[in-house]
Amino acid sequence: xxxRLVFILTSSAxxxxxAGGVAWRLAERGGERRQKRERGPAPVRVAEIARGPxxxxxxxxxxxxxSDRFTVAAQRSGRLKSLAVDLADPVERGQVVARLxxxxxxxxxxxxxAQRTVAQxxxxxxxxxxxxxxxxxxxxxTLHRQGVASDTQLDTARAQRLAADxxxxxxxxxxTRAQAGVRTAKxxxxxxxxxxxxxxxxxxxxxxxxxxxxxVSAGDSVSANAPLFSVVDLDPxxxxxxxxxxxxxxxxxxxxxxxxxxxxxxxxFTGRVARVSxxxxxASRQARVEVAVPNPDAALKPGMFARVGVVLDxxxxxxxxxxxxxxxxxxxxxxxxxxxxxxSVRQHAVEPGLTARGxxxxxxxxxxxxxxxxxxxLLGDGSEVSVxxxxxxxxxxxxxxxxxxxxxxxxx
Numbered sequence: 001x002x003x004r005l006v007f008i009l010t011s012s013a014x015x016x017x018x019a020g021g022v023a024w025r026l027a028e029r030g031g032e033r034r035q036k037r038e039r040g041p042a043p044v045r046v047a048e049i050a051r052g053p054x055x056x057x058x059x060x061x062x063x064x065x066x067s068d069r070f071t072v073a074a075q076r077s078g079r080l081k082s083l084a085v086d087l088a089d090p091v092e093r094g095q096v097v098a099r100l101x102x103x104x105x106x107x108x109x110x111x112x113x114a115q116r117t118v119a120q121x122x123x124x125x126x127x128x129x130x131x132x133x134x135x136x137x138x139x140x141x142t143l144h145r146q147g148v149a150s151d152t153q154l155d156t157a158r159a160q161r162l163a164a165d166x167x168x169x170x171x172x173x174x175x176t177r178a179q180a181g182v183r184t185a186k187x188x189x190x191x192x193x194x195x196x197x198x199x200x201x202x203x204x205x206x207x208x209x210x211x212x213x214x215x216v217s218a219g220d221s222v223s224a225n226a227p228l229f230s231v232v233d234l235d236p237x238x239x240x241x242x243x244x245x246x247x248x249x250x251x252x253x254x255x256x257x258x259x260x261x262x263x264x265x266x267x268x269f270t271g272r273v274a275r276v277s278x279x280x281x282x283a284s285r286q287a288r289v290e291v292a293v294p295n296p297d298a299a300l301k302p303g304m305f306a307r308v309g310v311v312l313d314x315x316x317x318x319x320x321x322x323x324x325x326x327x328x329x330x331x332x333x334x335x336x337x338x339x340x341x342x343x344s345v346r347q348h349a350v351e352p353g354l355t356a357r358g359x360x361x362x363x364x365x366x367x368x369x370x371x372x373x374x375x376x377x378l379l380g381d382g383s384e385v386s387v388x389x390x391x392x393x394x395x396x397x398x399x400x401x402x403x404x405x406x407x408x409x410x411x412x
Contacts, residue, residue, distance in 0.1 A: 056314070062308055074224060080098060089210070115181060253275060319365055323359060338385070345385055
């Protein structure tokens, strides 16, 4: 009997507790409704839903490099007699930039020219002797046919003519060798002049380049192939950036870019993507991208830090809202659209697209009007709202010439 009584008492207590909880919850909801009615419409700020172009633009950091660089080197050893250019000087294609001591080379040329003169004289003598031998041979052939000259005399004349032919051939070879010696001496003399010579690609134009580094001074003794100057091409200049796999597929040659550097604040340079590496670096998992930027005034220099803006995607006719208009409800992106009377809002789940300059594209939507940009935490579907003007917009309206003047207004 006692256990049954305990069970009845326990059950009664549980029923009373549940009834009390339900009553408390109902009272709480009633209080919330009363508080909401007392609070009134939720204050919000709104912005227009717009339709127009939107583009996704990424800014990459990179480094400027010369589009072409080569080293002017000494072609032979010797002492530097003079330097024709210095650091930052412009250099024309084929210009002499340094001269070595050429005294020995000039002496070698004089000697080679003298040897050529001797060889030419020997050739003239051999040619004269050949003509004499030919005439003697012809005369003896005539006398031999008349029976006046013997066979031995004719054979001797022919042997002398053949010897004269051989002597002339040797003399001709001597002249050729002497002329080669002169050309060699001239080449060695020319090698005492270091010239800035570069090869133009099919897309390059003839134009000056600039001395980037000087490695020697006048009076130094240098060896063959010793570097003298480093010469660079600054127009166009190359900006090098590295992109990840996420952006790689949207970077292509010919794509327009914008570039800015700290050295020229407020100035924007334009260019195009020139090359995209076909491989990724295994350590950084990034690919090298080279951008060609026209630089006619040489304002951009190799080694500068650069910011490169690239438009990865563009939609000409997109429905956009301010990025602040997006909130989340039930785990989905959502916007609150102001109804026509401006006193309540509708809740819409949306799918965001491109984001650029503080605005977001809404995919597959055809919304119109205005969206809530501030105060969404107070809202639900159908909530009453009170639109509060943005202070910045209010100030702009007050500054407008059409705004009513408040000068001289009486105090209340």
